[in-house]
Amino acid sequence: SSVDKYFQTDMPVLLGQMISQNMDVVEDTGSDLKMKVMHLFVKVLKDFQEGYQVEITKFKNKHVADGRRDPPYFLQYMIATANNCHQLKEYISRLKTQALGECRQQEETEFELQFTSISDEFENIAYCTTLMLADMVFMDLESFLVDLLTKKWLSSTQVIQTIDVTVRDYATDFQSLRPSYYNGLMSAMQHRVLVEYLRSLCTRRHTFKSHEDRKTAAKKIKTEAKKIASLFMELNSTSNPRHIAVLERVAELIEVKDTEYLDLEMQDLINKHPDMNADHMLALLSLRGDLNKSQAKQLVGRTKLGEDTPAESKKRPSGPAFFDDISMT
Numbered sequence: 001s002s003v004d005k006y007f008q009t010d011m012p013v014l015l016g017q018m019i020s021q022n023m024d025v026v027e028d029t030g031s032d033l034k035m036k037v038m039h040l041f042v043k044v045l046k047d048f049q050e051g052y053q054v055e056i057t058k059f060k061n062k063h064v065a066d067g068r069r070d071p072p073y074f075l076q077y078m079i080a081t082a083n084n085c086h087q088l089k090e091y092i093s094r095l096k097t098q099a100l101g102e103c104r105q106q107e108e109t110e111f112e113l114q115f116t117s118i119s120d121e122f123e124n125i126a127y128c129t130t131l132m133l134a135d136m137v138f139m140d141l142e143s144f145l146v147d148l149l150t151k152k153w154l155s156s157t158q159v160i161q162t163i164d165v166t167v168r169d170y171a172t173d174f175q176s177l178r179p180s181y182y183n184g185l186m187s188a189m190q191h192r193v194l195v196e197y198l199r200s201l202c203t204r205r206h207t208f209k210s211h212e213d214r215k216t217a218a219k220k221i222k223t224e225a226k227k228i229a230s231l232f233m234e235l236n237s238t239s240n241p242r243h244i245a246v247l248e249r250v251a252e253l254i255e256v257k258d259t260e261y262l263d264l265e266m267q268d269l270i271n272k273h274p275d276m277n278a279d280h281m282l283a284l285l286s287l288r289g290d291l292n293k294s295q296a297k298q299l300v301g302r303t304k305l306g307e308d309t310p311a312e313s314k315k316r317p318s319g320p321a322f323f324d325d326i327s328m329t
Contacts, residue, residue: 007080007176012087015048019095035107038099042114045092049121053128056081060132068139078133079176085126086178092119130177130185137170137189138196148200154217160224163193164231171235186236190243193228195325197221197247202280202326207289211257214288218255221247246273246322254287262299270303275321278305279328 019041026037056078063074071077096115100108138145144162147153167189174182201221208214225248229241249272253265262285270276278300285296300306 005176006083006086006178007076008083008087009080012084012091015088016091023098034102038102038111041095042111042118045118046121049118049125053125056125056129056132060135064139068136075133075136075170075173076176078129079174082126082129082133082181083176083178085122085129086181088122089119092122126181127184130181131188133170133174133185134189134192137166138192140166141196145196145200148197149204149206149217154220160227164227167193167231168235183236183238186232187239190228190232190236190239191320191322194225194243194246195322197224198250198322199326201250201287202283202323202328206287208254208287209289211290214254218251221251221254225251243320249273250284253284259290263302266299266303270305273321273323276305276323277328280323280326281305283328 022037022041023034026033060078063070068074092115096111096119099111099115141163144159147156147159153159171186174185177185208217225244228247229239229244232239233241249265249269253262253269256262256265266281270281281300281303282293282296285291285299286293291299
């Protein structure tokens with residue numbers, strides 16, 4: 001069922017009715033018994049959340065294991081599951097107000113923290129559910145993304161066209177998500193597309209033969225980055241088109257003709273993306289084809305990446321951390 005255009009199931013209503021009926025039973029009893037019941041509800045809700053997340057994950061894994069054929073309305077079920085969390089949060093807010101209105105003053109802080117924690121966990125469950133929806137999109141894109149940074153990619157627009165068509169197709173279904181969940185999902189998908197491009201650049205064993213080859217590839221990376229930004233801006237008004245700058249900076253690193261200017265491009269990339277490590281940079285430099293391993297290591301050694309800095313003391317990115325998602329081991 002749905003309220004207006006957002007899919008959801010009857011589960012939040014049934015859970016709310018169960019709790020309300022139990023509260024009605026103790027309505028005319030003393031406040032001590034009411035508070036004991038309220039403490040019990042807190043425990044029941046936390047146990048429910050734990051089981052709910054487990055069952056959602058099982059549901060998704062079974063769907064994938066069955067070749068994504070069963071159940072036929074998997075996307076709609078998952079969208080409804082995420083939206084359920086919105087209604088559950090609203091119910092928890094009302095329950096918190098009721099608890100705070102009846103509890104003793106010394107219990108207010110405890111109930112405030114407990115119900116806030118429960119509400120936050122429902123939000124986390126919704127977020128995890130939307131990421132599972134993103135997994136479905138990228139399963140469809142997987143066989144095309146492997147062509148990134150290959151000769152086929154350089155001579156064709158198939159990859160970016162497939163990304164465009166696939167994302168638009170799924171976005172139509174995702175319109176049945178609550179707006180905050182839809183926007184969060186689309187932002188996560190843009191991030192993941194950018195990471196897949198960066199992963200290909202960092203892990204493909206490809207070397208450009210000449211400056212012209214580098215220039216051609218850099219131009220294509222910049223063009224497709226702009227198309228990615230345009231796609232997600234069209235589908236999600238909260239999208240940040242500046243996030244594509246990471247691909248543009250990598251393209252500049254690949255394209256720069258004179259190796260003496262490489263230091264500047266490297267420093268710019270490192271300063272803007274402090275989550276990248278020496279292995280990421282070495283991989284990107286190896287794409288150029290005009291540096292041997294020793295020269296590349298020497299260049300990296302002159303940057304902050306060459307310093308032996310403990311991970312916990314490194315500066316964190318002010319924006320999204322793309323390179324943290326790319327393992328080089």
